[in-house]
Amino acid sequence: MKFFIDTANLDQIKEANDLGILDGVTTNPSLMAKEGISGEANFLNHYKTICEIVDGDVSAEVIATDFDGMIAEGEKLAALHPNIVVKIPAIKEGIKAIKYLSSKGIKTNCTLIFNVGQALLAAKAGATYVSPFIGRLDDISSDGLQLIEDIVNMFNYYDIATQVLAASIRHTMHIVECLKIGADVATCPLNAILGLLNHPLTDKGLEKFLADYHKLNP
Ligand code: G3P
DSSP: OEEEEEOOOHHHHHHHHHTTOOOEEEOOHHHHHHTTOOSHHHHHHHHHHHHHHOSSEEEEEOOOOSHHHHHHHHHHHHTTOTTEEEEEESSHHHHHHHHHHHHTTOOEEEEEEOSHHHHHHHHHTTOSEEEEBHHHHHHTTOOHHHHHHHHHHHHHHTTOOOEEEEBSOOSHHHHHHHHHHTOSEEEEOHHHHHHTTOOHHHHHHHHHHHHHHHHHOO
16 A cells, blocks of 8 residues: 655655655645645645655645636646646536546546545546545444445445545554455554554563663663
8 A cells, every 4th residue: 555645844845755765745835724835836846855855656636626727736736846736626617627638648546535426437437536525424433444444445446546635644553454344545644654653562672772782771
């Protein structure tokens, strides 16, 4: 399973990249706003900077919601760097834009996926990735992980090449469950990635190893 970081924060992206395990980055307009980024030029510069830090796919989301606007933005974003993936919402015009951009060889990530039907249409349009949102389904008493499993099974059954990118991951157990289900990618906040390392027996064991060493090597 590939690991993407779900943030537009450059320090967090660098920290995750320095671990040596980062395969890519996902952003969205809310994450860009959190970093105080506004204006087209600043958006484009920020995406370029992320692409210079991480050697992997970087999702950059369109703002337009009409076909012409989405493809114009998508082409501009894709021209920034070969690793840019154009992120497009799972709406009617979005599916048409994914079909157009994928036919031009531009990678796409269909976002805001909340059911298998949306994932199927995005895949049929040629999306590189679909992004089902786990946490936001859990928030409304639905089962986000079940959706990941249903889409993984559907893509396996029909031999569909589109990758399942599990999004809206909120904690470490979401990542562990995605591993069991067979998601292709998990895009995670930094604290959820680092949370995978937490184990009291690791801390206790290391403390004892070092104490034993220092007894004979004062
Ligand atoms: O990848 C999508 C993600 O950024 C949404 O996460 O926590 O806002 O539901 P969240």
